[in-house]
Amino acid sequence: xxxxxxxxxxxxxxxxxxxxxxxxRAHWEKSGRDRTDEDSKRPKYYCLDMFPYPSGSGLHVGHWxxxxxxxxxxxxxxxxxxxxxxxxxxxxxxxxAENDAIKKxxxxxxxxxxxxxxxxxxxxxxxxxxxxxxxxxTSSPEYYKWTQWIFLQLFDMGLAYRKEMxxxxxxxxxxxxxxxxxxxxxCERCGTPVTKRNMNQWMLRITEYAERLLNxxxxxxxxxxxKKMQANWIGRSVGAELxxxxxxxxxxxxxxTTRPDTLYGATYMVLAPEHPFVQKLTTPEQRVAxxxxxxxxxxxxxxxxxxxxxxxxxxxxxGYALHPITGEQIPIWIADYVLMDxxxxxxxxxxxxxxxxFEFAREFQLPIVRVIQTRGNETKVTDLMQESDTGDGILMxxxxxxxxxxxxxxxxxxxxxxxxxxxxxxxxxxxxDWVFARQRYxxxxxxxxxxxxxxxxxxxxxxxxxxLPDVERYEPTGTGDSPLAAIESFVNTTCPSCLGPAKRETDxxxxxxxxxxxxxxxxxPHNTEHPFDRAKVDAWLPVDMYIGGVEHAVLHLxxxxxxxxxxxxxxxxxxxxxxxxxxxxxxxTLNGIKMSKSKxxxxxxxxxxxxxxxxxxxxxxxxxxxPEVDAEWNPRAIEGVHRFLTKTxxxxxxxxxxxxxxxxPALRKLRHRFVHQVTERLVSFRFNTVVSAFMExxxxxxxxxxxxxxxxxxxxxxxxxxxxxxxxxxxxxLLGHTGSVFDQLWPEVDEHDLIEETAIVVVQVNxxxxxxxxxxxxxxxxxxxELALASSHVQSALxxxxxxxxxxxxxxxxxxxxx
RNA sequence: GCGGGUGUGGCGGAAUUGGCAGACGCACCAGACUUAGGAUCUGGCGGGUAACCGUGGGGGUUCGAGUCCCUUCACCCGCACCA
Numbered sequence: 001x002x003x004x005x006x007x008x009x010x011x012x013x014x015x016x017x018x019x020x021x022x023x024x025r026a027h028w029e030k031s032g033r034d035r036t037d038e039d040s041k042r043p044k045y046y047c048l049d050m051f052p053y054p055s056g057s058g059l060h061v062g063h064w065x066x067x068x069x070x071x072x073x074x075x076x077x078x079x080x081x082x083x084x085x086x087x088x089x090x091x092x093x094x095x096x097a098e099n100d101a102i103k104k105x106x107x108x109x110x111x112x113x114x115x116x117x118x119x120x121x122x123x124x125x126x127x128x129x130x131x132x133x134x135x136x137x138t139s140s141p142e143y144y145k146w147t148q149w150i151f152l153q154l155f156d157m158g159l160a161y162r163k164e165m166x167x168x169x170x171x172x173x174x175x176x177x178x179x180x181x182x183x184x185x186x187c188e189r190c191g192t193p194v195t196k197r198n199m200n201q202w203m204l205r206i207t208e209y210a211e212r213l214l215n216x217x218x219x220x221x222x223x224x225x226x227k228k229m230q231a232n233w234i235g236r237s238v239g240a241e242l243x244x245x246x247x248x249x250x251x252x253x254x255x256x257t258t259r260p261d262t263l264y265g266a267t268y269m270v271l272a273p274e275h276p277f278v279q280k281l282t283t284p285e286q287r288v289a290x291x292x293x294x295x296x297x298x299x300x301x302x303x304x305x306x307x308x309x310x311x312x313x314x315x316x317x318x319g320y321a322l323h324p325i326t327g328e329q330i331p332i333w334i335a336d337y338v339l340m341d342x343x344x345x346x347x348x349x350x351x352x353x354x355x356x357x358f359e360f361a362r363e364f365q366l367p368i369v370r371v372i373q374t375r376g377n378e379t380k381v382t383d384l385m386q387e388s389d390t391g392d393g394i395l396m397x398x399x400x401x402x403x404x405x406x407x408x409x410x411x412x413x414x415x416x417x418x419x420x421x422x423x424x425x426x427x428x429x430x431x432x433d434w435v436f437a438r439q440r441y442x443x444x445x446x447x448x449x450x451x452x453x454x455x456x457x458x459x460x461x462x463x464x465x466x467x468l469p470d471v472e473r474y475e476p477t478g479t480g481d482s483p484l485a486a487i488e489s490f491v492n493t494t495c496p497s498c499l500g501p502a503k504r505e506t507d508x509x510x511x512x513x514x515x516x517x518x519x520x521x522x523x524x525p526h527n528t529e530h531p532f533d534r535a536k537v538d539a540w541l542p543v544d545m546y547i548g549g550v551e552h553a554v555l556h557l558x559x560x561x562x563x564x565x566x567x568x569x570x571x572x573x574x575x576x577x578x579x580x581x582x583x584x585x586x587x588x589t590l591n592g593i594k595m596s597k598s599k600x601x602x603x604x605x606x607x608x609x610x611x612x613x614x615x616x617x618x619x620x621x622x623x624x625x626x627p628e629v630d631a632e633w634n635p636r637a638i639e640g641v642h643r644f645l646t647k648t649x650x651x652x653x654x655x656x657x658x659x660x661x662x663x664x665p666a667l668r669k670l671r672h673r674f675v676h677q678v679t680e681r682l683v684s685f686r687f688n689t690v691v692s693a694f695m696e697x698x699x700x701x702x703x704x705x706x707x708x709x710x711x712x713x714x715x716x717x718x719x720x721x722x723x724x725x726x727x728x729x730x731x732x733x734l735l736g737h738t739g740s741v742f743d744q745l746w747p748e749v750d751e752h753d754l755i756e757e758t759a760i761v762v763v764q765v766n767x768x769x770x771x772x773x774x775x776x777x778x779x780x781x782x783x784x785x786e787l788a789l790a791s792s793h794v795q796s797a798l799x800x801x802x803x804x805x806x807x808x809x810x811x812x813x814x815x816x817x818x819x
Numbered sequence: 820g821c822g823g824g825u826g827u828g829g830c831g832g833a834a835u836u837g838g839c840a841g842a843c844g845c846a847c848c849a850g851a852c853u854u855a856g857g858a859u860c861u862g863g864c865g866g867g868u869a870a871c872c873g874u875g876g877g878g879g880u881u882c883g884a885g886u887c888c889c890u891u892c893a894c895c896c897g898c899a900c901c902a
Contacts, residue, residue: 692843
């Protein structure tokens with residue numbers, strides 16, 4: 001124990017964080033303290049961090065936040081008697097490594113390995129109890145073999161398919177993107193505006209799972225915000241497909257609508273410019289205008305199509321449809337506000353009751369017919385409408401349906417049209433199938449071959465993994481081919497089916513692929529025969545607590561849920577949802593902006609660990625604010641936490657020597673109140689207030705005149721252990737124990753010790769505090785009243801007033817109402 | 820536009836079910852110990868001389884509102900022509 005002599009000659013214990021932390025880290029490593037025991041009789045608890053992409057820039061204090069949180073939680077659960085699985089691994093496929101490879105001519109595997117070593121060292125210095133024996137890396141063949149295996153299952157189930165279609169294309173990353181990766185019309189990674197490109201693509205049929213992905217959100221203890229974001233993204237809407245006959249054509253036009261009740265208000269139709277009917281509907285007079293408009297639309301980037309002021313544009317095709325009931329002719333237009341990949345790519349436009357249709361109708365002087373009489377809107381002169389009216393009401397201008405309510409009309413109209421075979425109830429989703437191929441090098445090769453005679457043939461399971469070959473140049477070709485296409489030894493192969501010559505698929509999987517199932521692999525990370533042993537996975541999963549940033553709300557979290565459901569259907573696992581509970585930690589900001597290397601505003605944890613120790617930084621990360629809220633880094637405030645730990649260390653170290661066995665009743669009360677408070681705040685994830693509870697307790701202890709007893713010191717140490725594990729182990733040893741503090745159990749609270757005999761009652765007059773009086777807890781109201789009225793402060797407030805009413809909240813407040 | 824969130828001292832933030840607003844920490848001020856203090860310890864610290872006033876603004880319910888209701892403003896996040 002370090003001791004220094006202060007000015008006055010007193011000897012003081014010195015808190016040597018660095019020495020203590022190195023000592024215990026070595027200790028834990030040697031004893032295997034952090035390894036998860038498969039044979040433990042304790043109940044299981046799986047606490048998982050969203051595993052990191054090992055970037056070159058390492059960790060900053062913002063990254064620490066989530067890892068500290070999960071570690072505190074894991075250690076707390078350990079002390080609560082659970083066998084905790086708290087693993088860590090690397091989401092190691094991805095563009096930065098590849099871009100680095102292009103720039104520096106280092107193989108991505110080399111750069112990635114170096115970054116991983118760096119990350120791992122940093123995480124170890126944090127003192128987190130990761131079970132490093134389970135470490136894994138999505139870019140290793142041992143792992144991606146099974147990612148490819150899962151792809152084969154998807155293929156076999158018909159959930160992976162190829163389709164020629166215009167997809168989102170990032171000209172800078174030179175690859176296709178999923179819908180989820182396009183933010184405000186730009187590439188999520190690099191911010192480059194995304195364009196459309198027609199490509200033959202691997203897709204995953206995630207839409208097939210839309211309904212279950214939506215419904216099963218109910219099973220999850222996730223932040224409402226995230227559930228809403230997913231629900232919103234899936235975007236379920238109930239409606240109907242209606243068929244319209246076309247004038248002079250044999251075909252029927254299908255439209256999707258959620259408002260079949262407004263059928264009589266349909267004054268025109270709109271097709272997406274890409275709609276297959278456009279050609280045949282267009283009359284010779286309109287041909288030029290139409291093809292010009294179609295060309296224009298296709299040339300527009302997504303960004304332009306979205307962000308351009310929403311002035312409606314469009315062209316009349318010259319064609320007409322027939323109203324299914326009245327037989328009236330309805331002109332058919334094309335406009336880019338109708339999207340080809342939603343619904344049927346065609347709509348019936350009801351300008352009176354849809355704002356977009358209204359704007360379009362105004363722009364092109366198309367008729368507007370009100371068919372719903374809404375409350376407070378008595379006008380029947382539809383030309384006077386200033387905007388569409390989407391309110392509820394009674395049908396009008398709708399022939400036999402007049403007088404029905406909106407829900408009645410929806411029901412009856414669809415029933416009637418259904419009877420004629422020209423309507424069908426359907427559900428539409430905003431969710432699109434997942435573009436699951438990237439034209440880049442550093443990813444899992446998609447394990448199929450293209451055979452001239454057999455077509456697309458999956459690689460035999462026994463031939464997995466399809467190894468990612470070494471290449472000379474990593475640059476994307478930009479032609480839509482991945483760099484793998486240039487490697488003949490990779491491309492040329494034999495067909496697993498007919499054994500004839502065939503070519504390998506050269507696209508790779510998107511970065512999300514590996515993270516779609518890594519949480520399963522952690523239960524059995526070294527299995528070479530299977531992706532994992534089902535019994536192990538079913539025993540550990542689902543993840544009890546999943547901690548990570550909210551930025552994955554619809555990307556990773558939706559994809560991982562989809563994979564889980566597929567594997568459940570495939571009977572590879574026995575549960576439908578991967579993550580029971582989710583917690584999103586807030587970001588760390590500096591000068592109000594998100595901390596990041598690229599913005600040049602990172603705070604390096606290494607220096608802080610050197611100066612104060614990891615325990616101080618851990619605790620400060622918690623103290624900085626509510627864990628779910630963004631927090632501004634305050635370089636000074638960490639001092640306060642460090643002072644607290646120094647004080648705590650001294651208090652325990654110095655008290656340890658002469659600590660009596662017997663505890664005083666006062667300390668016993670103090671201790672129980674503390675444990676109660678800290679536990680309550682911990683379980684409700686109010687970690688910032690957990691830290692203040694410690695501060696208050698230690699201050700109260702240091703104000704004690706009597707020596708602090710052993711029980712109190714032990715309790716303090718155990719409670720502190722999840723937050724400051726190194727310090728706790730050290731003082732646990734100083735208190736004379738030999739084992740790890742993490743083999744102890746979290747202290748229990750005796751409710752009896754929380755009850756105080758006396759209470760302070762606030763005396764108010766007309767709601768204003770006038771005095772405080774001490775009473776026996778069970779004092780009768782009459783006694784309290786007498787004491788309250790005896791107070792001189794109260795008396796002066798009562799002067800020349802008469803008492804109207806008295807309210808007594810037992811042991812808390814006595815309020816006298818006067819006039 | 821739609822959906823969600825947040826507004827409390829100089830700052831970060833506390834405040835079970837409506838019941839003492841400002842816990843805890845930072846910064847600041849004063850003092851102690853010191854050759855010295857960017858160490859440590861003690862005290863103070865919303866505004867106002869006071870009565871009182873104070874949780875973005877206005878209104879309401881209540882004996883009592885940061886907390887509930889209505890209204891309004893500001894900022895943040897998500898979605899965004901999804902028929």
